[in-house]
Amino acid sequence: MKKIEAIIQPFKLEPVKEALKTIGIDGMTITEVRGHGRQKGHKEVYRGQEYNVDLLPKMKLELVVADARLDEVLRTLTSAARTGKIGDGKVFVYDVAEAIRIRNDDRGEAAL
């Protein structure tokens, strides 16, 4: 099993969710995060005081998929999340040691 961690633009959340749903992937965890890579932040001014805001709002998606489905999911996710501009985000993939469905103690890929 693999865990996919994707940091994407907030306005791409709905398109990505829809695209994943189309290939049968519904379960995921979503967090609002802040961060940046190469994207520059912006400047805000409050009563003459300048503030550099370089922590930009992003969405983090976490989902665990069976090994066999990994490539398909990555392709679907990245093409739905892409605009082609700096700030699109990044995806990381990790190995998963175990998965458990709490309700009925299903284990491994059956729990996904």
Added chain:
Amino acid sequence: MKFLTLLVFAGAAMAQTPQSQSIEARLTALDSAVKSAQSAGDNAWMLMSAALVLMMTGPGLALFYGGLVRRKNVLGTMMQSFILMAVITALWAVVGYSLVFAEGNPVVGDLRYAFLRGVGIAPNADYAATIPQQTFMVYQLMFAIITPALISGAFAERMKFSAMLLFTVLWALIVYFPMAHMVWGKGGLLSASLGGKIPCFDFAGGTVVHITSGVSALVCALYLGKRVGYPHEQMKPHSVVLSVIGACLLWVGWFGFNAGSALAASGLATSAFVATHFGAAAATLGWMLAEWIRTGKPSVLGAISGCVAGLVAITPASGFVQPFPALLIGFLAGIVCYYMATLVKHQFGYDDSLDAFGVHGAGGTLGAILTGLFATSAINDSFKDSAGKTLALGWVDGNPGQVLNQAIGTAVAWGLAIVGTLIVLKICDAMIGVRVDEEHEITGLDLSMHGEEGYFFES
């Protein structure tokens, strides 16, 4: 014959015919009814105005200031306004009203009205002949509440709650009550209509409320020192949304503050209402324009700050000036206060966190001086000489000397604020310490002073 005539006359004098008796009685009753109606109108307006002014503190100022601080201090900041609604009320009832409005000496009143003795439904003709004295008392109380609340803008995010309570009580006694007495009390040094040696025109509190609180704010900011991390750490307002709501409540409430200072539902109240509104509008535009030109973007925070600056500046002038001078006063205030809160503050480096000095101190000073320029008997003809002739008021009336009087009143306010606030700060610091520990400042006042969080969306 003479006796008969005498008898007839006596008879006529002592026993009127039913017809003429009812006309006399009816005229008296009519006269009484008219006075009653006027009183009813005046009292209704004044009670409403008192409520509007209280609303300016809670939630107006609480929201305005609350939105401007960091999230960890939102409750502490709102509390600094809210709690004064309680504290000042108690102080006012016990001695405050008396120290301001009892005759006493030119600097402060005596204690004849302590515990509101004698302050009932009967009017006090020295101040407002058509409304109960209690209405007048409770209206003025709302001014006494908001004035120290304004100062909290300067020591935001770093003053101990207990010290703020003590500070407020002492400051009211040493600075506010004497200043209010001097300008509005009978026999006050600066009183315009009740025997002041240096008549100063301050319709609703430009000197009494805004200069005293604004200048005191500067003293507090300098004494307490900068916030930990200022100016290099980011300290953005956590919710300009709250501040916008607060500013709108202030604008509406200010009609009670200024128009209510006419102390009657009169034409003068109307003039003050219009002048107030025009001043606010013009100042909003002035600040927005200045900021747009200087930074390229008109901020919402700037617009609402401009509006408050205009309201401050028009306060002393509101019952004295025509509508177009009101626009001018507002516009100038918007521009001047913009520069005070941005350029000047950063140049000198003091941490007047919420620009209490930049807006109230500077705006109040500007407004007080401009009142001397634009005050006219065409708006306010209540000032008469001993022969009953209406007096010329300001420069536009041909009395340029009034500007000097305004300057003196302003100087008195500045002096009293500086000296009084320093004394009070020193006392508070010696007794309990005014500034929070650095650890508490970093944790935030909400948790460290009150054991609470403003927002807890997870629950």
